[in-house]
Amino acid sequence: MPRSFLSLALTLFLAPALYASPGFAQVPAPTPPDSQADLKPVINFGGKELKFDWPMLKIGTGEYSEGPTGVTVFSFDKKVMAAVDVRGGAPATVNTDLARLGYPTSDFDAVVFAGGSAYGLETTTAVASALKDDGKNTGNWDSIAVALGAIIFDYGDRRLNEIYPDKRLAQAAYRAAQPGVFRNGAAGAGRMTMSGYFFGCKAHSGQGGAFRQIGDLKIAVFTVANPYGVVVNRDGKLAACYNDAGWPANITVNDLMHNLPESRKAGWATPSGPMHNTTISLVVVNQKMDAAELQRLAIQVHTSMARGIQPFSTMNDGDALYAVSTGEIEAEKGIVDSTEIGAIASDLMWDAILNSVPAQDPLPVITAQPAIPVKALAGYAGEYRFSNFVTVTVSEKDGKLYGRATGARKAFNVPLDQTVELLPVGPGLFAVPGRYPTVLDFNQSGTLVMNPGLWKQTGLWQKAKK
Incomplete structure (x- = not known):
């Protein structure tokens, strides 16, 4: 009263x-506010900085610490080509149909990842409208701002409220974007991600990135890891998990996978929590690629992620991966072809998955x-x-x-x-x-x-x- x-x-x-x-x-x-009007955006904060030299690629992160939940915005100095590969059974995305058309044109200005489940999708259109409001794009048919976007489910039993990343947060993150700086860990869209619900691990995860330069060629990969499966080290051990008391010592992912379905039952584990999970990812290369090469890059790297996350792309995951070419350098024969780029990016993506894992609460x-x-x-x-x-x-x-x-x-x-x-x-x-x-x-x-x-x-x- x-x-x-x-x-x-x-x-x-x-x-x-x-x-x-x-x-x-x-x-x-x-009383806690029922609206989001009083929430204050926290911009470019948290996690561990990954720095690399790429002026055209700018990244901004924002969060509402009260959630916590957040958004990560990747923007480019000019329009870029993009392709998409969707693997999960429960995706929530924006503008993927346009990316699937395979036109040999540069149509996209930004990629936006966010928490908040379907409510977080407004962050993608918010970045597009910010591009127009700030004068970078216009209302002309050949200058419409187009952002690609995807969200992860960060509600359920992991937090006790339903705060979501909104237009205000997304536009603040976009306007604060910095070239060549990405935040690994519990930051941006990865602020409240978790992994391993399939085996009852319920470990904290986050967002991860990795970068490599070979001559003039630049490859960057990013992922917001919120998978139903477990994150796996290169030696097969679990990167993060609250183990069941009945599990054998030094358990590996092979132990869990080879003993299905028993490994999910009482005495092995007690799976609980929401079965709505998603890993959303981005690969960016500066080499010119045609639509077919870019699409195959997306498929190749997305497929490789099943090594670092097991099981991967289940019915309960909304996994989507975008591949972007900024087209800054020409493809030269005998240097690095598109298949090699895919293999390099695939290896980097495993690093990115592992870089997403923060220290766990004891x-x-x-x-x-x-x-x-x-x-x-x-x-x-x-x-x-x-x-x-x-x-x-x-x-x-x-x-x-x-x-x-x-x-x-x-x-x-x-x-x-x-x-x-x-x-x-x-x-x-x-x-x-x-x-x-x-x-x-x-x-x-x-x-x-x-x-x-x-x-x-x-x-x-x-x-x-x-």
Whole structure:
């Protein structure tokens, strides 16, 4: 209910004293915004920079850290030729039909990758309209801005809200694009990607890139890795995975694949979570290529990705790969032909897949902790709202702290409509044991931060638990 001006003024006046006084209930925090109007774009931030010399290729990233979710924009100084290869069973793309026509013309200005599932598709058209608004393109039929785009699914149980990359974020990322700088890891469209749901790994992934120059020839590859399958090192070991307790030590992808379907069952693994995943990728070369060569490049590199992701391009993936030629240098016989370019790019793409994997959150270590005064535990009690569909209720009973998720889904290891004990692991920190990390941080007054760190989810205190 809306509060009166006097009530609001008294709350603001008394808030510092109430927060500072031990034993007092926390002051109600504002309700999380249901719209995205107050979100602030974070531009060209996060991950580890990959730098290379290519003035024509500019890259910008943007994120809403509240999600977290983001967008990555690749733009070119002039129109380029492009082809597309779609392998996954659940793609969501923009302008792929135009790229499939195989015209020997340069029609495209940008490639846009984003989170937010189908809602993130507006980022692609937003970049196109920014190109027009900024005067780079016009309304003439031969100057229409055309952007290619694809999205990944970054909702489900990986986060507790449904913030998505929108027009404002995409245009900010495009306008801040820099030549020859790409951010590997949890940045841009890869801000909240995950991998390995097929085997229950539920590991964090991200976006990855790799670059190679041979004489004047330049090849760059980029991927936003959000696959249903697992990311695999070149030695066959899993690059990232929260292993099931029943798995053999030093497990490899061959162990998992050779033991299907048993390797997905209880005692091997307990697959859970959304079956909507996607890996979206881009190959850029500066050598002139005709439409047939460019299409074959897209197919060849996309096929190669099944080595670094297993299984790849399932019914639950929306995998799409774009191949772009900037046409800056002529193809010279006897130097590097299109098939060799495809082989080099394929090897680079495996590097890009591996470069996408960031350091994983560690599982909390449950050890004996000093007893916490009941008064302090009671101060953590309350309802913490993460979104319109997830609230975590925290309560104290007999000197112990408990949590329960309400709404439409559970909150990581905190079950839906069931109470679970929260075990202390540090000052103001509690954990729920399980296969995946679940840490609750009460150290910021008025908030509950779940899994503090790079992929944190923040709930705001609504009211005391009676």
